[in-house]
Amino acid sequence: MIRYLFLFLSFTAARTLRAQDTTRVDQGVRVGVDYRPGVRPGLVVLPGPGIDSARAMIRRDLDYSDRFEMITVADASALSTAGGGAQEEGGPVNYALYKGLGAEFAVELSEAAGGVTARLHDLNAGRLRNQQTVPLPAGSDFRLEVHRLADEITRWASGTVGAASSRMLFVSGGRVYRADSDGHDLTPLTPAGQTALSPAWSPDGQRIAFTQLGEGRGGVVVQAHSGGAAFLAPGSQTALNITPAFSPDGRTLAYAHSDERGTDIYIANVIERCCAQRLTVGRYADNLSPTFSPDGRRIAFISTRAGPPQLYVMAADGTDQELLAPFDYGATGSSNAPDWSPDGANVVFHREVSGSPQIFLVDVSGRRVRQLTSSGRNEDPTWAPDGRHVAFVSDRSGRRQIWIVDIETGRVRQLATPGATRLPSWSRRLGRTTPVPNP
């Protein structure tokens, strides 16, 4: 009876959640100061002279934040004329006109000395809400700085920070690549001709860890994100070592060590480079894919202790091991690749449904499981730093590519990547190395 009830529940859950994997806006709960239920506020990025690349990036970032209904204007040189707008130094903004187009917010971008000034106009209130000028450095820091500005505009307008100023790691053709959250600035971090797997970010975005697969063996390499000096994680020098994950303080690396006794989770200190310690005792079972809770006190992981791989959780010292995502033995498909959300509330993972992996969430307190995807094969999810986007690998376009779903609206988009890609890892927001003056 209990089993039937469970099946019924999972069936209804699958049915209601199937609707999420669409571009339809969910009529659900919304957070943020300017949200009305079921409605995303309209936002227009005003055209203007100069800084075209920054303007295009910010427009795309705001669109990808999934918090706004983006309103497109072809050419506003004619539209940006006076008419009831606030008289700011960037020029008058025709509030009534953009309000008439359905916008609640207008983002005005203008060139400043060595940088850019962003202004957010609240069209309903008829006033300038926020403004900031940031310097735009040359080189690869330029894009990150523009992404940070986009995140700040998202915060002004929605009350929650965006995820644009972050980067993605993934594997393509055996190499680890790094790309911006919008898929641009693609950079290989490992040499060609090798097999790298399972890249992971340190929380500060300064280092990465990944498995370097040799002849059936491999260590966990820890290196600076830009390349440079690398070392093998303590305890990973022999046999096969997979699925690394940094602790939130960046001091500890958890990974799985595979040898003839099975696969078990170890932790090691990657600052002092010592002290590898085993957390699970598998006895020929597999324990792998550790992921830390954001407070660093717990680790979710995959174990085959009860048969097929399923999702478990333990204290960060290996005690108190228990099942995290409920399953029905013999009925629920294998679960793999967990990633703990930045707010600590959910763990995302993939689970086999009718022979295809699909993305699922389990909320940590209630242990309720939700299905997020249903079309094609969808696997290896990773959280965006905003806690509402999840990147995953999907074959829905014909080959394995990285896609991003907004779990609040169900909107899905593809990350622009070359060739077949897999095993994505999304960084936290990447901080500045030098502070930016806030005028």
Added chain:
Amino acid sequence: MRAPSLLMLFAAAAFAVACGGSPAPEEPAPEPTPIAEPAPAPEPVDDSAERERMERERMAREAEERSRAVAADLAAMINFDYDQATVRQADQATLDRKAAILQANPNVKLRISGHADERGSDEYNLALANRRAAAAKRYLENKGIDGSRLEVISYGEERPLNPGTDEAAYAQNRRDEFEVTSGGDNIVAPQ
């Protein structure tokens, strides 16, 4: 000499019948000597040397075939059910033959590599394939083979044998491969 002539004719006829056609006229009749009469005491020294040589060649050939068969038995793959790392009943004989060979050749060391099909998680498949290799090692250890002679590695789904994407290909790709890493010269067959 009448009898030999008759015999020759008979032999020719028999040959023709055996060949299923009319006798080819240009073909010479088969050598009658071995049929017609016992060999008239051939030089015994030459013949035995020839026999010994042929015998040696035969034995060498057989030894080569045997060692090829032994090597093939050592290298024979075993396969697994989907998401399973249990040695199947049908593959136990394959492993038993390896165990016997390893017993007879104490210097031989094996590397066992586990493999998975492309379904399932890329990362989990490394652990699963490792478990498959470890399962074969444990089976051989239970047959009395010292574990230090058996090395376990895993390729996960990274090295498919068959690039196909159907069940037949997947079944081929879920496997353990066995490679002799030392002591591979002069392998003898088990008694």
